[in-house]
Amino acid sequence: MFVLLSSLISIAILLVLFYLSHKRERQQEQKYQVISTLREIVQLLRQHRSATHLSLLYKQVHSSEIHHTQTEILAKCQALIELASGESKPLYRILLSQYQTLFSQWQEQSIAKNQFLHGKMLRHTLFLVDETTVAWLAESERDELIDEYHCHWQVIIENLDALTQLRIAIQDLHQPQGRERFAHCAQRMVRRLNQLTLLSPYHIAAPASVEVIRELEMYASLQQEKLNKTNAYELTSLISATIFRCYDEMLDEMIESLYLPLPKLALRFT
Structure with a gap:
């Protein structure tokens, strides 16, 4: 009788452990x-x-x-x-x-308002990613990663905000005040990109990223004579590519440490 009771208790414990493991796996998935x-x-x-x-x-x-x-x-x-x-x-x-x-x-919408609204929706969507990631880290008791993630996340958001302001400034490039505003936004963008070296030194040190920062510095000092809307928007597209490569690398590392690597995207950075 005692052996039977012990066996039943053991089976019950195993079933509970299996259920909890399966539930945790579903939640992670x-x-x-x-x-x-x-x-x-x-x-x-x-x-x-x-x-x-x-x-x-x-x-x-x-x-x-x-x-x-x-x-x-x-x-x-x-x-x-x-x-x-x-x-x-x-x-x-x-x-x-x-x-x-x-x-x-x-x-x-105007071109500037369209950029602003898309930037707003990007941040909204990214905040949902952030919320889910932080909750997952907390549930997994990965406290050592939460502070690191928050630090990197803040750098990404500041870069995206600076990029949105730079893109909005493109609309008034044909005016002297507009060129000065664009130069000011370019200075801010350079500072934000330099912060990304803490997050992803490999991507920022890449030749393409170095060239982007060099061009930005020329715009910031008003040394670039061929400053037109087409060139400026192409430059911001390259900046966007750099920021999102860094973001994607950071996010992938975090999620892989919790579960699995994220699926590869068919990358088309804009």
Whole structure:
């Protein structure tokens, strides 16, 4: 009788341990899928920002590309609603609604306002990535990584804010005051990019990134004579590529330490 009772208790303990392990695995997979999907949305939104910017700047029609990107983003937002836990679903319903608003109104905006609205949605989406990542680190009791992550995250956000301001300043480059404002924003952007060396020295030391910073410094000192909207926007696209390469590397390292490496993106930085 005692042996039978001991066996039943052992089996019960094993079943509980198996259940808890399976539950933890499901929760990790859910967080992993949420972060992966949000990351894909960020990538698609950057493509949308580029296409809509060119459409507004040159009065060109990019309807097919833009519509396809919008459809993908909305589908991924809907997938997030279905994937998220009950208390998180309202966050992703709000995200879906805000993307729907952006897609229905971008054609009515100025170039600067379009850049601002896309930058705002990028930050909103990135904050959802941040929220999920920090919660995952805390649940996994990886306190040693939380401070490091917060430090790196702050550097990324400051760089993105500086980039948005630089892009907004492009609109008034044809005016003397606009050129001065762009130069001021370029100075700020150089300082922010130099901070990225703490996060990803390899990417910032790469020849392409060094050339970007050199060009920015010339713009900041008003030494660059060929300062026009096309050149300026191409430069900001290169800056965006540098920032998001650093961000993606940082995020991938964090998630791999918790679960698995993130899926490779079909990179198209804009």
